[in-house]
Amino acid sequence: MTKIQLSLTDQEASLLSMYGAQFGYNLPKTVRFVISKAVEDILNDKDKWLVG
Numbered sequence: 086m087t088k089i090q091l092s093l094t095d096q097e098a099s100l101l102s103m104y105g106a107q108f109g110y111n112l113p114k115t116v117r118f119v120i121s122k123a124v125e126d127i128l129n130d131k132d133k134w135l136v137g
Contacts, residue, residue: 091116 093101098112105115 101115101119102112105112105118108118110118
């Protein structure tokens with residue numbers, strides 16, 4: 086596992102919190118969810134994302 090530190094603006098944190106609240110997620114869980122979906126998209130379309 087790799088840990089990261091992330092700085093968000095108040096507006097970014099608020100929007101992510103509101104989005105996650107729909108699913109009963111807190112902010113950290115919402116951020117992990119959004120990142121996991123981005124990684125899933127990359128893995129599903131490797132030719133688009135991976136260069137070289």
